[in-house]
Amino acid sequence: MSRRDRKKRQVLTTLVDVTMKLFIEKGFDETTISEIATAADIGTGTFYNYFHSKEDVLRYVLTKKLNETKDSLEELNHSSMSPPEKIAQILLTVGKIFKENQQLFNLCNRHLALMGPPHGTEFKDILVDMIQAGQINGDFRKDLPTEMITELFMGLIKSTITSHAKIPFEENLNYKLSLFLDGLMTR
Template structure:
């Protein structure tokens, strides 16, 4: 990697770090691009060499996090675990990632007009693959359409993430996973 490329990566990483800190400390609306550039020790024009707006930077950070999540889920999909173990682990992995990045996801929900899941079909494809494997192996029921199982699973994730219950997040997730798996497993 050339010196110039290393410098670009360094500036990008600094921009992301500084901006996210400012968003969390001051709020999205209150943080200006000029303030971001000053704090990152770059010119305002340099900010625009990387991003068109604060929203673009926020989308970039979200996309990076979703790419990292997708990579983790792909590794899980190709693991030697049984389909029920994979389904359980996928939920726990997503839950952990959400908990670790809750401020980022809250910012995105409030300031980006996200229509549906921002990860496209990749996550659904991984989940469908796991369900098909489980049905083929006789681990999961075959009388429930895959579309319904994936819809319920996505609803379970959303329910745990948006829950206002006083039950701690991990326990909430674990209980919902148990309910889901008991209905999915072949008896």
């Protein structure tokens, strides 16, 4: 990598870090591009060399996080774990990523007009592969349509994120995972 490319990468990293810090401290609407540029020690025009708007910064960070998550899930999908272990691990991985990045996801939900899931169908496709492998192996019930299992699984994550129960996040997720797998497993 050339010196110029390293410098560009360093500016981008600083710009993203500073922007996200300001969004969290001051709020998205209250943060101006001029403040971001000043805090990142760049000119306002330089901001526009990297992003067209504050929303673009959020999209960039969200896309980067989702790509990292997708890579982890694909690695998990190709592991030697059994389908039930993969399903459990995918839920725990996604739950952990959400918990660690809750502020980012909250900002994105409030300030980005996302048309459908920002990651497309990749996550769902990985999940469907795991479910179908479990049904073929005889680990999972075959009388349940894959679409229903997928919807229920995605609902577990959403219900844990929005839960009002006075149960810690991971514990809440583990309870729901146990109930889900009990209903999915063959007897």
